[in-house]
Amino acid sequence: CEDCGKSLVGECKLHGPLIRAKDRVIPSRARLTLPHYLTLRVLELRAGNQQILGVFAKKVIQKRTQFGPYVGQLSTKLTRYDESRLVLQVLKDGGKYFLDTPNEDCGNWMMFVRLARNQEEQTLVAYQHCGEVYFTTVKPIEPHTELKVWYAADYAKFMEASAVFIKEESDVCPLPPVAKEPVDPWICSSCRSTFATFALLESHQCIHKDRV
DSSP: OTTTTOOOSSSBTTTBOOOOOOOOOOOOHHHHTSOTTEEEEEEEEEGGGEEEEEEEESSOBOTTOEEOOOOOEEESSOSOOOTTSOOOEEEETTEEEEEEOSSTTSSOGGGGOEEOSSTTTOOEEEEEETTEEEEEESSOBOTTOBOEEEEOHHHHHHTTOOSSOOOOSSOOOSSSOOOOOOOSOEEOTTTOOEESSHHHHHHHHHHHHHHO
């Protein structure tokens, strides 16, 4: 104690405890990477003060806006699983690896994007390109709208998941899904392939045009 000049174990009984100054709380890496026109909102508070977060638009985001790449640790197994987020894998050097985000300092803001439960909710499509995973908007996103994602058709095959939605409000299991009959898919008139969104169908039809 600097007042009585004694070295004590614990607090000084005469002059009392020290006034503790706390360090400033620094946001996690994932939160710091959030673009300025997006914001995080707490949707639910679970046991143990666990926050369920969602990513929302602060201004209009145009269709065909690309986000990414998704940042995560390459792993042969997931250390953190959240039923409200997509399970993501990539092909690297001939091997198939999970993009694991055990905490907010191991990923970027894309780890907070929740999966879409149906076709109406979907605003983003996830796909793999050059060993990285990107999200791209499939329609204009209005302010205060939550960004929600599902697999692109080819990436869904790679993930062994469904490329189309079942129109239900119940939770959708991202991997592996229960085999159900698709409802109202977008169908290619040339090869009869089905797609979850009209944007995916448009992209697919470009392949037929290129071949012609």
